[in-house]
Amino acid sequence: MEEADSGREQLANRLFSGRxxxxLSAPQLKFLPEPTVPEIAFCGRSNVGKSSLLNALTGRRAIARASVTPGRTQELNFFEVGAxxxxxxxxxxxxxFAKAPVKVVERWKALVRTFLRGRQVLARVLVLVDARHGLKDVDRETMAMLDAAAVGYRVVLTKADKLKASELAAVSARTEAEARKHVAAFPRIHVTSAEKGLGIAELRAALLDDVGL
Ligand SMILES: Nc1nc2c(ncn2[C@@H]2O[C@H](COP(=O)(O)OP(=O)(O)OP(=O)(O)O)[C@@H](O)[C@H]2O)c(=O)[nH]1
Ligand SMILES: [Mg+2]
Incomplete structure (x- = not known):
């Protein structure tokens, strides 16, 4: 079993660190690419580490733009894996993210919501949660929306390197217990650090399953 798992991880590592x-970057739904291949969407509160996790998964320093300023990513940015x-x-x-103008926030929200609920090729959503903060009501709203739309998602704790082992164990247990109550959530959560590489190989392998490879 362990050998089979590590074989999957090797395959996943090869794919993610390949091409x-x-x-493209889509500021509006009309700019979305043709739905020709499965897609995995990264969502979560501003500054939670979405762009950083994408970089860590692909082994790139900055293919997605990460920043200390919340609200860095303003469009749906598509990256293609494999050749x-x-x-x-x-x-x-x-x-x-409260600091952006209300109108801008509303526009992002509508874009993300419509994409998550209506994208035919969406194979999985990752709901990222800062391990220091745990689940917030906005995360719960997103999870409930995905439950209602029957869109499967994985809850991913980020920035695990910022916590002590005991704190991390507590927030993981709490988050997993809550995830289990959501019909469209995977019962197991992922604990990651984009900074230290923790949980990245496992998440790559899980995403391979999600896209049917
Ligand atoms: N220590 C630590 N810092 C991290 C980690 N992941 C992200 N960060 C930091 O958190 C900040 C926000 O990261 P981003 O990846 O830009 O977050 P985002 O969710 O894409 O943010 P928006 O695009 O604004 O919604 C940056 O300063 C990152 O360096 C991690 O695993 N560990
Ligand atoms: Mg971002």
Whole structure:
């Protein structure tokens, strides 16, 4: 079993560290690419580490733009993995960012919501949660929306390197217990650090399953 798992991880590592290209940035739904391959979307509060996780998964320093300033990612950014393209990763604007103008926030929210609920090729959503903060009500709203739309998602704790082992164990247990109550959530959560590489190989292998490879 362990050998089979590590075989999957090797395959996943090869794919994610192979060809990865930025495809396009869609500020509105009409600019979305043709739905020709499975897609994995990264969502979560502003500054939670979506762009950084995408970079860590693909082994690139900065294919997706990460920043200390919340609200960095303002469009749906599509990245293609594999040659020929096996699947796409979609970096999205964060939610819960109060400092952007209300109109801008509303526009991002509508874009993300419509994409998540209506994208035919969406194979999995990753709901990223800062391990220091745990689940917030805005995350719960997103999870409930995905439950209602029957869109499967994985809850991913980020920035695990910022916590002590005991704190991390507590927040993991709490988050997993809550994820289990959501019909469209995977019962197991992922604990990651884009900074230290923690949980990255496992998440790559899981995403391979998600896109049917
Ligand atoms: N220590 C630590 N810092 C991290 C980690 N992941 C991201 N960060 C930091 O968190 C900040 C935000 O990261 P981003 O990847 O830009 O976050 P985002 O969710 O894409 O943000 P928006 O696009 O604004 O919604 C940056 O300063 C990152 O360096 C991690 O695993 N560990
Ligand atoms: Mg971002």
């Amino acid at each position: 990865v290209d930025f495809l 020929p393209t096996a699947f796409r990763l979609v970096d999205m604007p964060g939610y819960g």
